[in-house]
Amino acid sequence: MGNSLTFPVPENLRPGDRLSRMVGRWRSGGIEHYAAGARHQGAERWRSGERFIVNQERIWLDALPSVFNGLRIVQISDIHHGLFLPKEWLLEAVQQANRLNPDIIALTGDFVTYSRRNIDPAAEILGRLRARYGVFAVLGNHDFRVDADAVTQALRRRRIDVLRNRHISLGFGGSSLYLAGVDDYGYGADLRRAVRGIPPEAATILMAHNPRIIRLASRHNVSLVLSGHTHGGQFNVPLLGTIYGRSPERLRYKIGWDKLGTTQIYVSRGIGTIVLPWRLRCPAEITHLELLEGAAGVSAAAAD
Numbered sequence: 449m450g451n452s453l454t455f456p457v458p459e460n461l462r463p464g465d466r467l468s469r470m471v472g473r474w475r476s477g478g479i480e481h482y483a484a485g486a487r488h489q490g491a492e493r494w495r496s497g498e499r500f501i502v503n504q505e506r507i508w509l510d511a512l513p514s515v516f517n518g519l520r521i522v523q524i525s526d527i528h529h530g531l532f533l534p535k536e537w538l539l540e541a542v543q544q545a546n547r548l549n550p551d552i553i554a555l556t557g558d559f560v561t562y563s564r565r566n567i568d569p570a571a572e573i574l575g576r577l578r579a580r581y582g583v584f585a586v587l588g589n590h591d592f593r594v595d596a597d598a599v600t601q602a603l604r605r606r607r608i609d610v611l612r613n614r615h616i617s618l619g620f621g622g623s624s625l626y627l628a629g630v631d632d633y634g635y636g637a638d639l640r641r642a643v644r645g646i647p648p649e650a651a652t653i654l655m656a657h658n659p660r661i662i663r664l665a666s667r668h669n670v671s672l673v674l675s676g677h678t679h680g681g682q683f684n685v686p687l688l689g690t691i692y693g694r695s696p697e698r699l700r701y702k703i704g705w706d707k708l709g710t711t712q713i714y715v716s717r718g719i720g721t722i723v724l725p726w727r728l729r730c731p732a733e734i735t736h737l738e739l740l741e742g743a744a745g746v747s748a749a750a751a752d
């Protein structure tokens with residue numbers, strides 16, 4: 449990793465600032481531009497020969513025990529394996545993720561779109577993912593519409609730990625980091641159950657397909673939420689902004705890093721598409737997060 453940039457988040461905005469912030473969000477399709485925002489884009493790394501952009505971010509967590517300082521998580525979201533995202537592309541995503549040599553891989557739902565036929569092939573390819581402490585998954589709304597139990601079983605057969613309203617803990621030297629996961633927001637997400645037993649002061653990462661969980665997560669001392677679902681809007685039309693996800697809440701937590709209270713969130717644009725097999729000014733991403741001990745915040749990690 450090279451240099452890093454910090455991104456100040458304006459908390460006390462004047463009414464005029466609020467309006468321009470709102471307009472800016474609308475035009476940029478939910479991407480918030482802070483003072484150093486232009487350089488934030490520099491965190492996106494694309495190498496010739498690689499299909500997907502890797503978005504590298506550093507996130508500081510107050511509660512992170514020092515033994516976990518530098519823990520790296522690769523997140524892949526909204527795969528939607530099928531006609532729009534064929535096997536070859538998914539295989540490329542897996543190879544890119546493995547090359548990052550992550551500690552944890554987080555798969556944040558929507559493995560398929562409409563068809564049960566795509567479940568086993570997707571799981572077979574995802575079974576090739578390798579991470580030091582494991583590969584974890586939560587289910588998205590499309591997985592529930594297709595067959596949640598079939599998706600769960602297929603992933604588990606490939607040694608991918610599907611976190612359905614439960615958590616696991618990683619322990620080192622007497623310190624623990626908790627990784628929790630909930631079912632999709634509209635299909636039985638039970639955060640209370642997922643975090644039951646986690647000490648309130650502990651560092652907790654929550655995998656949740658839909659970023660709407662942020663409000664609940666902020667009331668349960670979650671340190672960081674990893675989400676997808678929005679596809680970043682998928683189509684980001686100049687001047688108009690994104691077509692999908694126009695409600696205020698969806699505009700707020702649509703792309704990238706944000707926070708609510710002490711809970712931070714990262715919303716991945718994902719790698720797949722729905723409705724149409726295209727994206728506009730909203731490229732697919734594989735996310736590479738580095739967690740650091742310290743005052744809450746985010747910076748773009750320069751490409752290594």
Ligand SMILES: [Fe+2]
Nearest residue numbers: 526558588677
């Ligand atoms: Fe999706």
